[in-house]
Amino acid sequence: MKILAVCGNGLGSSMVLRMTAEAVLKDLGVKASIKTADISSAKSEEADIIITSEQFSNMLTGSIDAPIVTVKNYVDRGEMKEKLEPALANL
Template identity: 45%
Template sequence: MNRLKILAVCGFGVGSSMILKMKIEEVIKEHGIEAEVVTADVGTATSTACDVIFTSKELEFNIRENARVPVVAIKNFIDKKEIAEKGLEVLRKLID
């Protein structure tokens, strides 16, 4: 499979999504997953080509409603353990 493209999404695509992006990059590096992680705002998230979307619990419903890819909702963007617990299974399914 080609390298995964992961979208980290917040309301405006510049603040908390950058923090989420950095933490996702740490998790995938630790687990040997090759992926590109990019940020986006909630308005463009579902029209941006990607393999999976990581976002906040608050934005999950709006994004999931229109997304054609898996959506992973994260409560605490700086909690690598939560990101790994919720995201690794989804990422591994996409790789296999």
């Protein structure tokens, strides 16, 4: 499974999203490859799930086929788990 963590430049907040998602996936026993990307390159990347903020979610909607998981608090493992589980269940 390939997951893409997306932010404006593909550096700061996407790295935080990646680390939080990795911790949650480990707790859930799910193996996945998580890459970071900026908003522009994310549109051309293939992924099973996209994790991003509401702002960037709106920019990606309609331009990619993968489910978009929108997270408000990047370090909140509870929120990440709550948002990721439905997307994982639909794969």
